[in-house]
Amino acid sequence: MNTNLTGEHSSYSRAGRHGYRPDLANADFQEPDQLPFVPPLPARRGGHWADRAGDAEADAGRFRAYFNTSVDCLFHVNVTRAGNFVYEMINPVGLAHAGTTLERVRGRTPVQVLGAEIGGVITEGLRQVRDTCRPYAYEPTFQFGSDTIVYEALYMPLLDSGGAVVGILGRATDITQRRRLEGSLRQAQKMEALGQLAGGVAHDFNNILAAMSSCLALLGRRALATEDLALLVEAQRTLERGAALTSRLLGFSRQQPLERSPVDFNRSLAEMAMLLGRTLGRNVRIAAHCAPELWPALADRNQVELAIMNLAINARDAMPEGGELTLTTRNATIASRQDSGLEVGDYVAIAMRNTGTGMSAEVLARALEPFFTTKPPSQGTGLGLSMVQGVVRQLGGGLDIVSQPGEGTCVTLYLPRAPQEATVGG
Numbered sequence: 001m002n003t004n005l006t007g008e009h010s011s012y013s014r015a016g017r018h019g020y021r022p023d024l025a026n027a028d029f030q031e032p033d034q035l036p037f038v039p040p041l042p043a044r045r046g047g048h049w050a051d052r053a054g055d056a057e058a059d060a061g062r063f064r065a066y067f068n069t070s071v072d073c074l075f076h077v078n079v080t081r082a083g084n085f086v087y088e089m090i091n092p093v094g095l096a097h098a099g100t101t102l103e104r105v106r107g108r109t110p111v112q113v114l115g116a117e118i119g120g121v122i123t124e125g126l127r128q129v130r131d132t133c134r135p136y137a138y139e140p141t142f143q144f145g146s147d148t149i150v151y152e153a154l155y156m157p158l159l160d161s162g163g164a165v166v167g168i169l170g171r172a173t174d175i176t177q178r179r180r181l182e183g184s185l186r187q188a189q190k191m192e193a194l195g196q197l198a199g200g201v202a203h204d205f206n207n208i209l210a211a212m213s214s215c216l217a218l219l220g221r222r223a224l225a226t227e228d229l230a231l232l233v234e235a236q237r238t239l240e241r242g243a244a245l246t247s248r249l250l251g252f253s254r255q256q257p258l259e260r261s262p263v264d265f266n267r268s269l270a271e272m273a274m275l276l277g278r279t280l281g282r283n284v285r286i287a288a289h290c291a292p293e294l295w296p297a298l299a300d301r302n303q304v305e306l307a308i309m310n311l312a313i314n315a316r317d318a319m320p321e322g323g324e325l326t327l328t329t330r331n332a333t334i335a336s337r338q339d340s341g342l343e344v345g346d347y348v349a350i351a352m353r354n355t356g357t358g359m360s361a362e363v364l365a366r367a368l369e370p371f372f373t374t375k376p377p378s379q380g381t382g383l384g385l386s387m388v389q390g391v392v393r394q395l396g397g398g399l400d401i402v403s404q405p406g407e408g409t410c411v412t413l414y415l416p417r418a419p420q421e422a423t424v425g426g
């Protein structure tokens, strides 16, 4: 049985560039001699095109056009008498993904074409089809140079009249982008659920703390022995720490009641300079670059300053030997929707760059997760960044982190620009 899809092999000279990254825009399968051959349809008679259905030449043309223009990788392998798999045909997109040409592929096995690792995975899928005579679907992940690509692959058996598998048709769709978006959606849903849980607990806990605090205040009005008074002060201090923690939880869960008024962050940063200096210690130099005509931001000044302090403490912790923290303000216009979730519009950006240890890709990927910390239990709750993100998002802004191990970290807060008619407060 002839299992050839197109009945013609020789029209592909080059396809795909010889790098690894599938670069479909540059895949030159549109050269004139490679344009899909689609035979003209017959004149319409009686309103039907179907007259030529079954016409071998027209069918072949249609299949060839589909094969050549598909955005999925399509291929056909022959199963040899010995049960091995050799490529017969790969479409231009498939060749572009593999970074090779049809001449180098035809008659060779997946391992010969794509190497032991990728070729081995493909061969395993083909074996399933050969041994079961049934279609086989799976989602292999392949590493092409520095690119990781996830495919949704389906292999279909071509049977001879005796029912033996003599060939296999394969289709592989690049679903890397879809998987990435699904991952972010899952992460966002997890955060939302955690936020609601944390917010609910923090809210109730806050009420308990408030009740305890008023009891302590009442006790404090009574004449107490000096040692009892010391205990009372200690209890009050502990309560304050608890209140600060619940406030962070509420910030993370975006349930913190927020003020919104126009804020000049150049002024706010200038006023924070002394506090920042004291927090960071003498080992850390602070530099500031403030945009001269900075727009006012519509924000909760206290909460954003708290967020900035949090980021400054993270920066200090990342520079145990000392270093530099650079604060930069600028006007930022976002023209297209960002991965970070920032909507199109005008923002005031506050960037905090430190020269510290930086983060590995694994730490960076999890840094915003609530309770994720690389610090010892007594030093970190892992709520700092998630609270900062919660607050800026609640204000309609966003947060962006750029970090490399050994290269330091830059965290940028984006806060929405205040409407122009508003007058600026502190």
Ligand SMILES: Nc1ncnc2c1ncn2[C@@H]1O[C@H](COP(=O)(O)OP(=O)(O)OP(=O)(O)O)[C@@H](O)[C@H]1O
Pocket (backbone or CB within 6 Å): 314, 315, 318, 354, 356, 357, 358, 359, 363, 367, 368, 372, 373, 374, 375, 379, 380, 381, 382, 383, 384, 385, 386, 408, 409
């Ligand atoms: N500027 C930074 N440089 C390097 N790593 C950082 C920086 N900021 C955050 N990280 C990493 O991200 C983790 C999470 O930060 P986050 O502020 O949420 O929690 P934390 O600082 O560990 O604890 P907490 O802020 O609750 O005291 C940190 O433990 C650290 O590993």
Ligand SMILES: [Mg+2]
Pocket (backbone or CB within 6 Å): 310, 313, 314, 380, 383, 384, 385
């Ligand atoms: Mg922190």
